[in-house]
Amino acid sequence: MTATARGVDAPGRAGIDARTLRTDRWWLPPAATTVGLLAFVVYGGVRAFQQQYFFADERYLTPFYSPCVSLGCAAEPGAAHFGMFLPDHPLIPYAALSLPFLLLFRLTCYYYRKAYYRSFWLSPAACAVPEPHAQYTGETRFPLIMQNAHRYFFYLAAVIALINTYDALLAFRHPTDGFVVGVGNLVLLVNVALLWGYTLSCHSCRHVMGGRLTHFSKHPVRYRLWTWVSRLNTRHMFFAWITLGTLVATDLYVMLVARGTITDLRIVG
Template sequence: MTTAARGVAARGVDTPGRAQVPARRLRSDRWWLPPAATAAGLLAFVVYGGVRAFQQQYFFADERYLTPFYSPCVSLGCASEPGAAHFGMFLPDHPLIPYAALSLPFLLGFRLTCYYYRKAYYRSIWIAPAACAVPEPHATYTGETRFPLILQNAHRYFFYVALLVSLVNTYDAIVAFRHPTDGFVVGVGNLVLLVNVALLWLYTVSCHSCRHVMGGRLTHFSKHPVRYWLWTRISALNTRHMLFAWVTLGTLVLTDLYVMLVARGTITDLRLIG
């Protein structure tokens, strides 16, 4: 007699149509460590990013370094650091509105709907499933066919906005080579910004949506040699999409932390040229 037949609420592998596994789980190893580590990593980034986005200070250093958490800085509050407002100031200055409110919601949507991040938080937070041979705690499964998970299909549109934001971040990194009074200079902060934006581009273009846009609708690759060449390169990057997803979380935090520490005067940016 199955668990459901005995009157106990069916769940996961106990539900009709799933393999009947009498044991609570078929794992004796520490299967919970990977999903727990994933949940901890994602939570740490969300907490840090949330605090910094609403701190509204220490976002512009040495009159040229703008942290990606505040790019583009389009709030009227950016007037405290006018050099940071590369594209004007038009959003109201309010404690509940991030200075980069024009881009952060779309970047958050891009990350949340990313195919890798879906797998990460489905397994580590939603527990669907947590690991192989571990029962799910959910009695039913509808996939991404109902609200709110059906909104995951908006990922391709978030991708287009992410491309624009990557261009903005690239612009920030380039203009940071010019100091208002000293002219062309190169500091450690410039290298930090460049490495960060390069890795962000790798994460963005290795996206599944980018791969599909480049070659997903082609019937004959032979008739589109340039797009086929680009598709093969993006496909190679796509195999490392998970790596880029985690690395860019780290570089975003490190870049922001560096700019914040320089802006606070905790550390001094080392000039290499100029």
């Protein structure tokens, strides 16, 4: 097969000159995906390097800065739950210890691969629409061969999810007022719960639970975990998108409270 004889142009197909006979707006889903992903990347990039308004009410730490391990976190010492040891530099995010791994976890995620392959690379853009690429080597060469490291990024993402959980629980204690519950606590809890949904619904998590087992009957506990994760896995796309929204919403809330634009409403305490 030649480089141009692919997809709808492959031998045996009808001799149609049109790129596609689809009359619906097939380009809309990949376009919407492009806009959505770009919006999150731009917002997250700006906030990660802004290096201010990341800690509010002496207890709310935005997930974009967790864990806050830069020497610059000294401006908000209560945010540095795990110490400060990274150099303070405008080009180094305060959460430089976690952000690269979270980015790699999402970048290599099975759902996100499908999303950006179709939207950014048009490989393919939609069913019955030929892709513009003359060659396809799959994920066998650099850099796409790095997609196979997704399972290792999953382990690191699980650790970071634990840190986010610790941040959310620690936020219930105010340095001077003791145990308190505010709207910010609910925002952090909802965000971390959905982050766990995304992390645990991961295909790699499903493999960890039940992969390489010959007889489920001999491993009832792992079988139960596998069936539970499998049910979550059917909603992996939902968690992938909703967590982008909750991450932005959580960060926005913390930033607005830190700036004094809004006041955190106390429910208890």
